[in-house]
Amino acid sequence: MGRFTRFSPKVVGERSLVALVVTVFVSSCFARSPQTSSNSSDPERAAANPPTNRASTLAQAPRPANAAACERELRSRLTQEFGSQLEITVNSAEIYFTSNAEQGIRGTATVIFQSDNRAADYRYDCTVNLRTGTVSQLTYQRINQTSPTPTPGGSSVAICERTLRDRITQSTGEPVIVTINSANPYFISNAEEGVRGTATARFSETNRSTNYRYDCAVNIRTGQVTQLTYEPTTSPPVSSTAICERTLRERLAQETGSSSNVTITSANPYFISSTEEGVRGTANARVVNTNRLINYRYDCVVNIRDRQVTRFTYQRVTPPSPPPVVSSRAICERELQKRIAQQTNGRVDVKLTSANTYFISSTEEEVRGTATARFQNTNRSANYRFDCAVNLRTGQVTQFTYRRTDPPVTTPQTAYNRGYARGRQDALNNRPYNPFQGVSDNGWQNNAELSRAYTRGYADGFQSVSRPEPEPPVNGAW
Known part of the structure; x- marks a missing residue:
């Protein structure tokens, strides 16, 4: 008992390492054993701690890092819109690329309004700045709504049915039996629900039937109808585009003091809310007094319940002034002058001697003909043939070919005569002595025989000015 055994540091280190390995192994065995043995013997513990399914855990996709910012922004927007506390659950979040500085996230979310426990699904599209982590843009739209909480006095459909029956009885003075054929509930606010659809009214005294189209708003807290509109279905409802067209006609009459014939040239409806629809586009208005045609751009908001315009803006669209009209002939003449000047490295005056115009398409025209080019530095002239295509809208040359039509020089004597005339x-x-310019102009750089004949003729012609003019050269004189 009283003996003390001394161990060397090396022995102590090895035994400590072995003890540590044994401890970790035993701990891991005991940590795994309760899930298998204990749960099998204790049903309550097995229900409270079910085994983890690793495959299902891996199948759950992680939420994007920026989805929380979109969720906060959506909660803030809906709270400002409805003025009540709510809970948001993001159902899906899909990332898409917008730019190197921004990231887009779109998906769906479920919103529960705590005031009346109403739930609705939304589709959202959110853009997040990757540098600051803030939302730069957010759009959202309701896609459906769950069944509302029970309404005092029965369902909203039943309340609308009773109210519609009473209204028709009051207006016609005859008892009716109303049957709802279709009912489409829609969200208005946390306190109101709308129902629209069709119904059939059978009059008891005359036994006749009439179909109606109705739109009804119900206060879900009090069970009272706050608004009801209905009309026979024999007269189809006026479209929002027609209402906006009529409004534009009335506004123009007030502005100009004259009636106008308005024609909608484009109409693009867009969603605003469950009670409003927007239409924007363009229209033509022909003023009756002056017969002038004026173009307008408009933006119109229509209440889809009472078919009244709640907002309307319009502005006159001034068409851009067309560019000055330049004939295709003049465009081709300038192009030919530019091409010859670039080829000869000198100033040149070009005049078309003939030009024939041909149709290519409604936007393109072709001009073919001949022209004479006079070179200012040498005061000589040359004939050309050209083929030119012009875009009539832009005034740009789309295709151009040309070639010189002077008689080709094939003999040294003709080259000598031409050089003699040029030199003189x-x-x-x-002008300075330069026989090589003529060789280049005639394209004889690769023809040694014609180049020598032209150069000899140029020298003789240039020197003939300092002495009496000789007789014209005869064949073989070069």
């Missing part, structure tokens, strides 16, 4: 003309006009 340069000497008379006090």
Whole structure:
């Protein structure tokens, strides 16, 4: 008992490492055993702690990191709109690329309004700034609504049915039996629900039937109808586009003091809320007194219950002034002048001697013909043939080809005569001695025989100015 055994540090370290490994192994065995043995013997514990399904855990996709920012922004927007506390559960969040600085997230969410325990599903589209983590843009729209809480006095459909029966009886003075054929509930606010659809009214005294289209709003707290509109279905409802067209006609009559024939040229409906619809587009108005046609751009909001316009804006659209009209002939003449000047590296005047116009399409025209080019530095002229295509809207040349039509030089004697005339003309006009320019203009750089003949003729013609003019050269004189 009293003996003390001394161990070396090396022995102590090895035994400590072995003890640590044994401890970890035993702990792991005891940690796994309660889920298998204890749960099998204790049903209550098995129900409270079910085994974890690793496959199902991996199947749950993680939420995007920026979805929380979109959820907060959606909660803030809906709270401002409905003025009540609510809970939001994001059902899906899909990431899509917008830019290197922003990320888009779209999906669906369920909103529960705590005031009356009403639930509705929304579709949202959110853009998040990746640098700041803030929402730069958010759009959302209700996609459906769950059944509301029970309404005092029965369901909203039953309340609308009773009210519609009373209204028709009051207006006709004859008892009726109303049967609802279709009922489509829609959300108005936390305190109101709308129902619209069709119904059949059978009059008891005359035994006749009439179909009606109705739109009803019910206060779900008091069970009272706050608004009801109905009309026979024999007269179809006026579309929002027609209502906006009529409103534009009335506004223009007030502005101009004259009636106008308004025609909607484009109409693009867009969703605003369950009670309003927007229409924007363009229209033409022909003023009756002056017969002037004016273009307008409009934006119109219509209440889909009472078919009244709640907001309307419009502005006159001034068409851009067309560019000055330049004939295709003049455009092709300028193009030919530019091409020849670039080729010869000199100033040149071009005049078309013939031009024939041909139809290509409604936006393109072709001009073919001949032209004469006079070179200012040498005062000589050359003939060309060209083929030119012009875009009539932009005035741009879309295709251009040209070639020189002077008689081709095939013999050294013709090249000598041409060089002699050119050299003499340069000497008379006090121009510097330059026989190589003519070789380049005639395209004889690769023809040694014609180049030598032209150069000899140029030299003789240039030198002939300093002495009496000789007789014209005869064949073989070069």
